[in-house]
Amino acid sequence: MSAFEQYYVEVLRFLTRKLRDHDSAQDLTQETFSRALTLPPGGDVASPRGLLYQIARNLLIDRYRSSKRQSHENLEDIDESCIVAPGSWQPEAQAESSQHAARLVAIIEALPPRCRQAFVLHRIDGLSQSEVAKQMGISTNMVEKHIIRAMVACREGSASGQDSKG
Template identity: 45%
Template sequence: MLRPFSGDAKRGAVGRAGFGLGITDLDISLIEQLQQTEEGKLRRFFLRRLRNREDAADATQETFLRLLTASPKEDLRNPHAYLFQVARSVAHGITARLMRDSALFSDELDQTQVADEAPSPERVVAARQQLGLLIETISSLPPKCRVVFVLSRLEGLSNGEIATKLGISRNMVEKHIIRALMACRQARLAALPPAGGIAHD
C-alpha cells in the first residue's frame, strides 16, 4: 500500500518541486480521502491493463502525484471521476512508452541484421543473441498471449481480426499485446550492459 501523505509534508514537497502552488487544504483532504478509499481499485485498474504488479504500483503512485501537482484550475468537484481520468492518461502514457520501446527493440534488431553487407563477426554474434532473446521471450509467453502477439506483429492482423479469429474481445487482444510488449521491453532492458560498462557472456 502507498504510504499515506502528510498534509504538511505534501505542501512542502509540492512547493519545493515548484508545482501545485495553488493546492489547498481542501484539495489535500480530498486526495487523502481518495488514497484511502480508491487505492485498491486504482491498483486493480492498472493491473488489468498493464499485467504487471510493479508497473501497476508505479502507475498508482504516479496518478496520486499528478493529483498533487495538478493545476489549481482542475475541477475536483467529482474527485472519483477525475482520479480515473488521470489514471487513464497514465495508463495510455505507459502503453505508448512500451510500444515505442518495443519498436526500438525491433529496429535495433533489424539494423544489426542488415546494416552491413558483410557484417563483422561481433555483429553476427550480437544479431544472433538478440534474435535468440526475442524468440526466447516470445516462446515464454502464455499460449494465448503468444498467439495474439504473433498474429499481430508477424502476420499483421488488426486487433479486430485477431478478436474474430480467436473468439475473444478486442480489449483482451489489447491486453495480450501489452503483456507481450512488456515482456519484450523487460528482456531488452535486462540484456543491456550497465551504464558505462559492457556486456559480458
C-alpha cells in the first residue's frame, strides 16, 4: 500500500479540521502529496506520515501568512479614521489571552508524559483516539482516560486562573 493510499484520508481529515472547509482541505491535501512526490530522490524518509504532516502544516502556515498579507493590502484602501479595533485586539484582551495560553501550556507541560503525549496527539495534532492508541501502543480506553485527565487539568487550571483575577 502506497503512502498516498495509506495517509490520504488521514491528512484530508487533519486539514479539514484545521481549515473547517472541505474543498480547501482537499486542495491542500493534493498539494501536500504533490510536494512530497517532488522531493529529491535518494533522501531516506524515516516517517512518510511525519513528512506528510510536516508538509501539510507548512502549507497551512503559508496559507495563513498569505491571507494575512492579503488582508493587510485590503486595509490600505480603508479610511483609517473609521477603524476601531475589536475587543480582542485591545492590549488588555491580548495580555489576558497570552496569560491564559501560558497557563494552559504550563498545565499541559506538568501532565505525566504519556498523558501529555496522548493529549497533544489528539487535541493538537488532530489524531483520532484510535490513531493515538495505535501510535502509542495502548488501548483506546487508556487514550480516552489520558485525554479526560488532561482536559480536567486544563479546565481546573483555567478556572483557578479566572478566580485569581478578580
